[in-house]
Amino acid sequence: MSIEFDDDFGFDPIDSRLSTQLRAAAPEAGDADAVLTAMRPRLVRARRRRQAGIVAVGAAALACIAGLAFAVTDAAPKTSVNVPPADRSTPAPGPNSTTAIDETTATTAEATKDASSDDATTDDKKPPTTSAPETSGSTAGSGSQSSGSSGSGSDDSPEDVGDDKGGTSGSSGSSGSGGSDGSESSGSGKDGSPED
């Protein structure tokens, strides 16, 4: 015998008896409005607590995202290298020497450029027949420039022997007057420099 339950009550006497007795066993219904009024502060507190919780969770999530983003950006490799300033008085190995070499190279390149420009100016003034000695003179000028930038033995260099201006130009080579040195070297070459 299969009994099918549905929403209808009272299809069987036993169901009617059970329903009656169980409902009689249940407590009497009271005033729902009174209960609701008594519960109102509790309801409001619960809603505020939930809203505060939602706000707190949102703020915490934002803080986590911000912290994560900051950590990711901070952990990235540095794109710049801090190099201490070059100390000209006491040459030291390592980055300073590299920097000194770079400066020398840069200065030499600059001096060569200036010398070339001066040579070009000289070439404009002088006839083409004297272009070869001037080319060597400019080379000598650049050589004295490089020795001048090294700061040692510039006065003893063969290019500057017998010419005080050569030594002066060697020491002042780093100031970028190598062009004039080249012209002077060429001039001194005319005056009887060792190269000549």
Place this chain on the structure above:
Amino acid sequence: MDAEAAAGAPADFDATFRAHYWPMVRSLTVACGDREVAADAVQDAFTRAYARWRRIARYDDPAGWVRHVALNRIRDHYRKSERGRRAVDRLGSQTEHTVAGPEPAGDVVPLLATLPAQQRTAMSLFYVEQCSVREISHAMKITEGAVKYHLHAGRSTLKGLVDAP
């Protein structure tokens, strides 16, 4: 109502509360045997529903959600009570643990207390609150077939006891 409007609560929460509070308390009292526990569970469920009413109000059966939460609260309550009782037993306490029984209102209630919890809950919801099988399945989170099984088993058990003189 002004306070409610100020709090931003939907208007039909009060109607749902008035329509379902006492039926739930009555049926769950029969189910669990303690009116205070049932009332606390139903009130807590309505409190949770109030905090989430904007979402729950869109449900097909908001009262079903409240009923389900109340049932879970009752289950949690008795689970905690059972853990506490076992802890006291482990500590060697000789004090006798007494659980407040249901209010003396009928002969069938002690008989109902002999049923398993699932059958007792289904029977009380079906016969006291007059919930449908679908509503009971929603409240107990079991299938409608399982609800019918529990109702049939409980009914078969109580049938002989009720019919007995």
